[in-house]
Amino acid sequence: MSVYSVEKVQTNAWYVHAAGITRVVRYRHVHLTFAPWEVTSAEGRRLWSAATLESAFRWIQARTGQPVTALLAQALLKNSLSAETSPARISHDADHASEG
Numbered sequence: 567m568s569v570y571s572v573e574k575v576q577t578n579a580w581y582v583h584a585a586g587i588t589r590v591v592r593y594r595h596v597h598l599t600f601a602p603w604e605v606t607s608a609e610g611r612r613l614w615s616a617a618t619l620e621s622a623f624r625w626i627q628a629r630t631g632q633p634v635t636a637l638l639a640q641a642l643l644k645n646s647l648s649a650e651t652s653p654a655r656i657s658h659d660a661d662h663a664s665e666g
Contacts, residue, residue: 570632572641580641581608582623585630589613591622 570584578593588608596602601615603622616622623635 570634570637572634572637574641580638582626582634584626584632584634587630589626
């Protein structure tokens with residue numbers, strides 16, 4: 567594994583591996599907050615809430631020194647390209663994500 571990487575695990579949820587730690591960035595579907603994006607530890611402990619997805623990734627970048635914002639863009643692009651070429655894979659990924 568590289569020093570840092572971003573992996574989409576389901577809609578609006580990513581694992582961010584940076585500087586030997588794993589963080590989860592997730593959108594909370596709660597309409598009563600100004601900061602619906604949260605960063606948690608791999609164990610689920612909330613570390614930070616943010617108003618935007620970019621802000622959540624910048625928070626991780628500031629603490630690890632790794633360029634995770636650029637990796638997010640790459641992960642989103644890769645995911646959209648694979649979705650265009652493999653619709654069956656999306657269905658499998660969605661089924662797999664709902665199991666966990």
